[in-house]
Amino acid sequence: MIALALALAIIVLHGTLLYRGVSLPVFTAVTGGLLAAGYFAGLYGTLGAGIAAALFLPPALLFNLVPLRRTVVSRPLYKVFRSVLPEMNRTEREALEAGDVWWEGEMFRGRPDWSKLLEFPYTTLTDEEQAFLDGPTHELCAMIDDWEVHFERKDLPPEVWQFIRDNGFFAMLIPKSHGGLGFSAYGQSCVVAKIATRSLTAAVTVMVPNSLGPGELLVHYGTKAQQQKWLPGLAAGHEIPCFALTGPEAGSDATAMPDTGVVETRVVDGEEVVGIRLNFSKRYITLAPVATLMGLAFKLQDPDGLLGDPDKTDYGISCALIPTDTDGIEIGRRHYPGAAFMNGPIKGTDVFVPVDVIIGGPEQAGNGWRMLVECLSAGRGISLPALSTATGKGMYGITSAYSKIRRQFGVAIGKFEGIQEPLGRIGGYAYSMEACRNLTASAVDHCAPSIVTAMMKYHMTEMMRTVITDAMDIHSGKTIIMGPRNYLAAAYQALPVAITVEGANIMTRNLMVFGQGAIRCHPYVFAEMEAARHADPKAGLRDFDKLLFGHIGYSVNRGVRALVLGLTNGRLAKAPVDGETAGYYRQLERYSASLAFASDVAMGVLGGSLKLRERTSARLGDMLSHLYMASATLRYVHEHGESEADMAHVRWVMAHHLAELDKALYEVIRNFPVKAVRPILKLTTMPRGRQFDGPSDADNAAVCDVMLDSATDSELNQRLQYDLYIGGADNGPTGHMLRTLEKLQEIEADYEPFLKAVKTGRVRGEDVSAQLTDAVNQGLISQAAADGIREYDALRYEAILTDDFSQDYVREPLAHPRDEPGPGEARIRAVS
Known part of the structure; x- marks a missing residue:
């Protein structure tokens, strides 16, 4: 019994040491001490001590005497490891080394230091950023009629384009010293989120130049001369940028791009110039149809050693900055993705440019892949999480409002468990996305967390996919009919854009997150x-x-x-x-x-x-x-x-x-x-x-109760809505829906008894007005309550309507003015 107790004590002690992660010398010393203590305590004799020493001393010496260990154990393993270790090319190394390891490293390593998380400061909006969010951003949203953008024009109106350019929306990341706004990553995130709740087209138009674009590349890597030449024009909106990376032969695998630049000399205006002959074909390039300045990724070759190194001919991926009106550049016709933002192909045939167009100058030749990986990782942490979170929070508010306003079988649909399952999921995902966006955008303000941003790109856009699908299911017929009243269809239609861009989700999940994270973390x-x-x-x-x-x-x-x-x-x-x-x-x-x-x-x-x-x-x-x-x-x-x-x-x-x-x-x-x-x-x-x-069902119901029963001005709702565009009741369907909810909350105490009286047959009438008159005459409700219910019912009916149009308008929307509502919308309504 004593021996068994001792054995258990030894196991517990060693398990504790291993659990706490003590060093090898400490572990060895404790083990040796226990063996010696057992001998001196008389638990075993000389023979037992000899056997214990024979088992203990050789490995103890082998693993603790470093020169011996290095010769006997590590050297053979080192040779094997060197022989089987796969080659790492330059682009793989640059991808691995790009960015910083941040909080994800703590979560990967099995013993997180929680103080690093809890003491990490959130970025908060500066007074200037808050003023921009409340002022120009709100004004921009109010200018936009998204149905006009999405269906009629398939483009932003000229005055909206001008407002974006004049107010520095393309220059949020450009420092103030070069005329930009100099916003934080979190500030940019809030601006993009607010615009996204009004128009996805406008949000993408604004976010791309502030993600991977010439402005960011110039800020981080450009020469002083390049910054002075281009940043003021970008900041002022005189230049519209695009970045040409993806091509027909190279999507997620950008290193496979066939686009080339060959260093050579040409005589230009009577002078011999060292330049680059470019041939490239790019597609899916956002803002290409309207761009004046193009960032270009290509593979640079210097067969004659003109850049100064005669032994180096293949420099690899490089980035250049080129005006789009340069001879040989052809901007193609528009692509039309799921939203109406400007996107299209761009091609160059024997385009000759001086070598100083390389971002950072000729000294940065071949460093384009590192530039792209670092800038793209930062963009993934700002733009797409902002877009996804805005969608999640927008669906949180509007779907919960609709679920309370819309009634079937005499009951608000939000009370049905079948509706509560997707509604609760919307609530949970929206809360999770807001938490992730706040932390990730704040991280980008402090470092360059490349692995975190890859995770966020994938999971945030996938959560957005689920949230939109759930919201569509709950709204049912209301959001399958296109028109100004439909606040969901455009987001649903454009969803694949977010899933695909900045690293397709399948690639991001299967190759990037752990492939890069395991080695870096x-x-x-x-x-x-x-x-x-x-x-x-x-x-x-x-x-x-x-x-x-x-x-x-x-x-x-x-x-x-x-x-x-x-x-x-x-x-x-x-x-x-x-x-x-x-x-x-x-x-x-x-x-x-x-x-x-x-x-x-x-x-x-x-x-x-x-x-x-x-x-x-x-x-x-x-x-x-x-x-x-x-x-x-x-x-x-x-x-x-x-x-x-x-x-x-x-x-x-x-x-x-x-x-x-x-x-x-x-x-x-x-x-x-x-x-x-x-x-x-x-x-x-x-x-x-x-x-x-x-x-559980109870967890889901608890979230739904908060979504359905909390006042629109509750602390949580205000926190979730601070960077969303709601609009007024007369300025878009979301504003009208929330105004309807507010009115419902005002009259709810009288409305439910009224509905019950109608359902039981105590109150009669052919329409709502007659039913309310009967209820007042019976003394069931006051005249003031009846007036409030009548006002609410008009709002409610408008909130659940869908659009209809003349066939001429649908065929040629710009040739025919948008119609007034058809006569079917004026039918008599009775509460049933």
Whole structure:
């Protein structure tokens, strides 16, 4: 019994040491001390001590005496590692090195330091940014008739184009020193979000030059001369920029572009000029049909060494800035994507430009891929999350309002459980997107988080896809009929644009998130790869030995932590806060440890072939993404307080993310390519099986109750609507819908008894007016209440109507004025 108790004590002690991640010398010393203590305590004799020493000392010496370990263990492994390590070309290295590792690194490594999240400062709008949001941005939204833009003109009106140019909407990221607005990433996000709730066409027109465009490239990489020449014109709107990257032969794989630039000399105006002969064909280029200044990505070659290095002919991807009226450039006809924003092909045949058009000058030749990756990653963290969140929050408000106003079978449709399922999902997703947008845009203001922005691009646009589809289902017939009253169809039609641009979602999920994240976020892998490629093998071996055994200790620690936290359902993890959210922090730490261990197993077992195992990579990336999104939600509620309205949403969001984490980990294990590894992964990371099923019906109903029952001026609603364009009741269908909801809230106390009286037959009448007169005559409601209900009913009826047009207008909208409503809309209405 004593021996058994001692054995259990030793196991617990060693497990504690491994769980805490003590160093190898400490672990060795504690083990040796226990063996010595057992001998001196008389638990075993000389023979036992000799056997223990024979088992303990050789590995202890081998792994703790660094010169011996390096010679016997690390050297052979180093040779093998160097021989099997795949070549990394320049573009792959630049993609890996681009941007910064931020909070996602903490979530990947299995022991998040929560203080880094909770103490991270949100960016807030400056007075100038707030004034721009309330002033020019609101004015721009009020100028736009999106039906006119989307259907009649298929373009923004000239006065809207001019307003955008005159007010610096193309220059939000350009510093004030060059005439721009110099806004923060968060400020840009809020402006794009507000415009998106009025017109997707206008939002895309504004956001693209502030994402990947000549302005941003010039700010970060341009020479002083280039900045002085072009930035003032871009800031003032005299120049309209586009960036030509994607072509017919190269979409997501931009490195495969066939577009070329060859350095050569030509005589121009009697002088010999060193320049570049360009041949390119690009498509899907936003603003190309109206652009005056083009950023161009191409592969640069210098066969004659004219750039100064006779041994270098292939420079790789480079970026140049070229006026679109340059000889040989042909702007093609328009593409027509799901929205009416300007987009089209652009082609160049034997275009000759001086070498100083290279962004950053000839010294930056060949550095275009790094420029693109870094700028694109920042854009992914601002524009598309802003667009997605604006859609989510817009659908949150308008769909909940419609669900309360629209009645079927005498009941508001929001009370039906079938409606509440998608309505609650809209609420949960909108809350999660707002939390993610706030954290991610703030991060872009402090660093360049490339992995986070890839995650956000994929998941935010996918959540937007779900939100729009759910909203369409709830609105049913109202949003399948095109017209000015339809505030959903344009977003639904344009949805594939967001899914496809700035890295197609399939590629982003399957290749980018984990493919880049695993190497950048891991504390050892990239450094080990660098050590293996070291030009000095001795120095490389020295670094590799230290990294290798640090890596082994890291893997063992994360495996033990995953097992212990899995067995205890996260109870041993430390939470940085008290209260209801504390348990969520513990669960995230548990899954963080599981991700760290599963990632190490996947990389160790599959090696370089992991990049070809896209489903495994995608699922591990999903885990990292949901860890980030869940932690963003906790940061958001920590910032704003745990009100009951907030907590209803937090419970839904956390249940969703924890279930997605559970599912992704389960699928990694169930489908792991090497079957023999599956039991190890399961025992270590899911010892109690799957734990989470997603939001319950009660969670969903709680979110719907907040959405349907809270006042339009509640603190949560105000927080979700601060950067949305609502408009007035006479200035668009969304404004009218919310005005109708406000009126309903005013008369609701009298309206429900009135409806009940009509349904039971106590109140009679052929239409609403007659029914209200009868109710007043019976003393059931006052005359003032009847007047309020009559006003509301007129608003309600208008809110649920759809549009109809003459056939001439539909055929040629610009040739025929928009019609007045048809006679079918004036029919007698009676409450039934």
